[in-house]
Amino acid sequence: MINFNNQIASQRGKFQAFPFHLVEQSPWPLATSFTLLTMALGAVAYFQGFPFGGELLLLGFVLTASVMILWFKDIVIERTYLGDHTSQVQSGISLGFILFVLSEVMAFLSVFWAFFHSSLAPTIEIGGTWPPVGIESVDAFAIPLLNTILLLSSGAFVTWGHHALIKGDRFGAIVGTFITIILALIFTGLQAFEYMEAPFSFADSVFGTVFYASTGLHGLHVIVGTIFLTVAFIRIVQYHYTDSHHAGFESAILYWHFVDVVWIFLYIFVYVWAS
Amino acid sequence: MSADAKAQEQPVKRVLQTVGFDARFPNQNQTKHCFQSYIDYHKCINAKGEDFAPCKQFSRAYKSLCPNDWISRFDEQREAGTFPASLEP
Amino acid sequence: MNTVIVLLDAPEPWQIGFQDSATPGFEGIVALHDSILFYLVLILVSVFWILFAIINNFNSTKSGITYKYLNHGTLLELIWTITPALVLIAIAFPSFKLLYTLDEVIDPSLTIKVTGHQWYWSYEYSDMLAENGESIEFESYMVPESDLEEGQLRLLAVDSNLIVPVNTHIRFIVTSTDVIHDFAVPSLGLKIDATPGRLNQTSALIERAGIFYGQCSEICGVWHGFMPIVVEAVEVSDFFAWVDSN
Numbered sequence: 001m002i003n004f005n006n007q008i009a010s011q012r013g014k015f016q017a018f019p020f021h022l023v024e025q026s027p028w029p030l031a032t033s034f035t036l037l038t039m040a041l042g043a044v045a046y047f048q049g050f051p052f053g054g055e056l057l058l059l060g061f062v063l064t065a066s067v068m069i070l071w072f073k074d075i076v077i078e079r080t081y082l083g084d085h086t087s088q089v090q091s092g093i094s095l096g097f098i099l100f101v102l103s104e105v106m107a108f109l110s111v112f113w114a115f116f117h118s119s120l121a122p123t124i125e126i127g128g129t130w131p132p133v134g135i136e137s138v139d140a141f142a143i144p145l146l147n148t149i150l151l152l153s154s155g156a157f158v159t160w161g162h163h164a165l166i167k168g169d170r171f172g173a174i175v176g177t178f179i180t181i182i183l184a185l186i187f188t189g190l191q192a193f194e195y196m197e198a199p200f201s202f203a204d205s206v207f208g209t210v211f212y213a214s215t216g217l218h219g220l221h222v223i224v225g226t227i228f229l230t231v232a233f234i235r236i237v238q239y240h241y242t243d244s245h246h247a248g249f250e251s252a253i254l255y256w257h258f259v260d261v262v263w264i265f266l267y268i269f270v271y272v273w274a275s
Numbered sequence: 276m277s278a279d280a281k282a283q284e285q286p287v288k289r290v291l292q293t294v295g296f297d298a299r300f301p302n303q304n305q306t307k308h309c310f311q312s313y314i315d316y317h318k319c320i321n322a323k324g325e326d327f328a329p330c331k332q333f334s335r336a337y338k339s340l341c342p343n344d345w346i347s348r349f350d351e352q353r354e355a356g357t358f359p360a361s362l363e364p
Numbered sequence: 365m366n367t368v369i370v371l372l373d374a375p376e377p378w379q380i381g382f383q384d385s386a387t388p389g390f391e392g393i394v395a396l397h398d399s400i401l402f403y404l405v406l407i408l409v410s411v412f413w414i415l416f417a418i419i420n421n422f423n424s425t426k427s428g429i430t431y432k433y434l435n436h437g438t439l440l441e442l443i444w445t446i447t448p449a450l451v452l453i454a455i456a457f458p459s460f461k462l463l464y465t466l467d468e469v470i471d472p473s474l475t476i477k478v479t480g481h482q483w484y485w486s487y488e489y490s491d492m493l494a495e496n497g498e499s500i501e502f503e504s505y506m507v508p509e510s511d512l513e514e515g516q517l518r519l520l521a522v523d524s525n526l527i528v529p530v531n532t533h534i535r536f537i538v539t540s541t542d543v544i545h546d547f548a549v550p551s552l553g554l555k556i557d558a559t560p561g562r563l564n565q566t567s568a569l570i571e572r573a574g575i576f577y578g579q580c581s582e583i584c585g586v587w588h589g590f591m592p593i594v595v596e597a598v599e600v601s602d603f604f605a606w607v608d609s610n
Contacts, residue, residue, distance in 0.1 A: 123561060124310040127359030134359070289604055291473040291532060293491045303467060303556075305537060305563040338490045339475040340563065342539055343501060 019088035021078070028071035035063040072231060079248075080240050090247040097251040101258050104221070108262050111214045115270060118206045126205050131274050135207050136199045140271035143194050147187050148267050154183035155260045158229070158253050165236065168243050177233045180256070184226040191219050207274075214270055218262055225259045228252040294336040305340060312337035313349055314360050322364030373551045374517055374577035383550045386576060386597070387568050390553030392462045399458060403451055466553070469567045472535035476528065480538075480545030480558035480580065483587035487526050492607060500610045506590050519589065520577045525596035529603035530570050538564045543585060549578030549595055557582055570597040 039060030045053030079085040085093070119130040126132030138144065158180040164172025195212075202212045232249040235241055241249055300308035316333035323330060337346065352358040371384040385391045421427070477488040484506070490499035507513075507521040528534055538547045540558040547566075548555040551574075556566045570576075578593035598606065 124306055125359065125561065128307065128310065132359070291491070291529070291600075293472055293475040293535065295471055296469060303565050305565045306561070309537075309563055335491075338493065338499070340477075340537055342477050342479055342537075342563075343488055343490070343499065344479075344541065 019086040020092075021084040021086070021089045023078075026071075026074065028067055028074065031067045032064065032071070035060055035067050039064055076235070076240065085245075085247070090245070093247050094250065097254065101254060104258065108214075108217070108265075111210075111217055112265065112269070115210045115214055118210055119274065123206075126207070130207070132205045132207050135204060137207075137211075137275040138194060138198055138271065140267070140275045143190050144267055144271045147190055148263065150183050150187045150190070151260050151263050154180045154187070155257060157183065158256055161236075162249065162253055165241060165246060165249065166243050170236075173236050173241075174233070177229060177236060181226060181229050181233060184222060184229065184256075188219065188222055188226065191215070191222075211270060211274075214266060218259065218266055221255075221259045221262070225252070225256045228255055294339045309337055309341040309345065310360075312340060313346070314362060317353070317362040318364050321362060371572075371574065373574050374520055375550075385553070386551045386570050386572055386574060387553050388571070389466050389568065390551065392465065393553050396458055396462050400455055403455060407451070466566075469535050469565055470533065472533045472567060474529065474532055475535045475537060476526070478526075478536050478538045478547050478558065480540040480542075480547065480584070480591075482542050482585050483580075483591040485526075485545075485547070485580075485591060485593055489607070500607065504594070506592050517577065520579070520592045520594070522592055522594045525575065525594045527596050527598060527603060527606050528570060529600040530573050530597045532569070532600065532603075534568050534570070536566050536568070538566065544582050545580050545584045545591070546582035547578070547593060548581035549576050549593055551576040552578075552595060554578065555581055570595075573597050573599060 037060075039057060042053060042055075042057030042060045046057045047053070122128050122130045122132065127134075131137045157176050159176075161173050161176025161180060164170075164176055200208045200211075202208050229252050232241075232246075232252045235248065294312070297308060299311070312333050316330055316337055319327065319330035319333055341349070349358060353362065371386075373383060373386070375383065382390075382394055382397075385394060474489075475491055477490065479486045479488070481503075484503055486501065486503045488499055488501040493499055502524050504522045504524045504526065506519065507516060507523055509518060512518060512521065536547065536554070536556070538556050538558045539562060540560045542560060544560070545558040546555060547558055552568045552570060554566060554568060556564050558564070574597055576595040576597065578595070580588055580591045580593070582588075584591075
């Protein structure tokens with residue numbers, strides 16, 4: 001009996017008595033901090049017209065993307081090959097991601113606050129009207145309406161992909177997610193086209209500022225969501241996900257729906273109401 | 276000098292008068308009261324000519340309420356055609 | 365025996381009370397302060413009474429009984445929820461009444477435009493224009509310490525006082541040309557932000573002649589503390605004489 005207990009004690013270091021994932025030391029948080037700093041400094045230098053500002057911004061972007069790829073690779077290894085992501089860890093990740101999305105909601109709330117502050121009681125400098133005197137806003141029922149349809153359909157396709165994955169339908173999961181990504185790319189392209197065609201700039205009164213700040217912040221989130229979905233797509237293709245273990249894909253879907261909902265509000269208030 | 280002037284003016288009844296309460300602008304924020312009075316004055320003189328006496332009350336209103344800096348800025352914008360409101364009657 | 369009453373229209377060292385009121389508005393503010401202070405003292409005394417009574421009477425040396433299972437008491441909880449609510453209502457209604465009364469400009473006889481700058485105030489009187497359409501306007505700078513004359517208040521005296529008539533409803537239109545300042549004169553019960561691009565309205569009915577001191581009350585840069593306000597209330601006839609001399 002005593003001998004048996006001793007055997008357990010000698011093997012104890014090879015087992016873990018709890019379901020949590022104690023992460024190992026990683027260079028990526030610090031590296032990401034520095035690459036983001038480079039990108040922010042580059043952006044400021046670029047906007048202020050300093051020499052090589054654009055190059056610094058590009059360098060920061062490439063470095064950030066590289067570190068992201070390496071960090072993602074580590075997490076995929078921990079999850080897929082080391083089995084660190086137990087069901088407890090998965091629920092922690094999902095909860096954390098929900099909280100992150102909530103913080104994003106608050107960020108958009110502040111941008112909408114700026115919009116309503118400027119538009120509900122327009123100042124005399126812009127003629128007391130919204131859109132301001134002399135501003136020709138974009139036609140809400142042209143490209144923005146198409147974009148709304150694109151984004152809503154992409155939401156439907158990602159739901160197809162999700163349910164297909166749960167059902168074990170590999171073809172549906174791949175095709176549904178792929179079409180979602182294609183629609184997202186078309187959305188971003190149309191948004192870029194609309195920016196180039198718009199008859200006002202970021203500097204054209206508070207209207208231009210709040211228009212590009214709100215749709216631009218949303219556009220950035222669309223790009224991030226597209227990257228998120230693309231990573232999930234590659235992992236579906238690579239057989240990383242099972243029908244019950246795909247917290248990364250579910251987080252991407254939640255993020256995509258969030259981006260979708262923000263667009264609905266943007267479309268109603270910034271596009272339809274303002275034109 | 277000022278004592279003389281005072282003695283002379285004693286019989287003259289002087290009235291302190293300024294623009295009164297306007298129910299369209301009941302708030303602490305009077306920015307639009309100033310702006311609207313400026314617009315109303317210029318609409319008025321564009322319709323009736325500069326000598327039309329009733330227009331004077333709009334000019335008294337905006338001159339009493341708008342900082343002189345603002346008035347000269349509005350005047351410049353009006354001359355440059357960039358004033359952000361229509362002044363057509 | 366002659367009693368000379370000197371009213372306090374400027375802050376003095378180590379002062380903790382109010383300056384003396386010169387307007388009905390400030391009298392209302394002082395009255396509201398006093399009535400709120402009544403509730404404050406009442407609450408402070410009763411809460412500390414209960415607190416010290418509990419500490420004194422129910423400690424382990426005086427009483428061996430531990431009320432381990434005393435988790436809630438509905439009646440007590442109702443009392444200590446409803447009573448503060450009633451107190452808050454009793455404070456809120458006089459406060460709203462005063463707030464909306466102070467907002468009321470009603471029927472002013474004189475409008476004075478007050479503009480904050482970094483770091484001085486400027487004033488414009490445009491109700492009575494000269495023949496050439498010019499209005500009275502001037503800037504008001506603090507008198508630097510080195511130039512102070514006998515009797516002038518350090519950091520409070522200015523080179524040109526804001527001259528206003530007594531017993532007249534005055535409307536102040538307050539704005540700024542750069543950052544947010546705040547036009548505040550305690551004796552007149554005035555404290556209103558000077559915001560660039562916005563015209564804020566407030567009013568005062570000054571009931572006695574005097575020189576009233578105030579200071580910028582919104583931090584506005586390095587010399588925020590060196591842009592005082594001096595309001596000089598004079599008889600109406602003297603006010604007209606001053607207007608004519610300008």
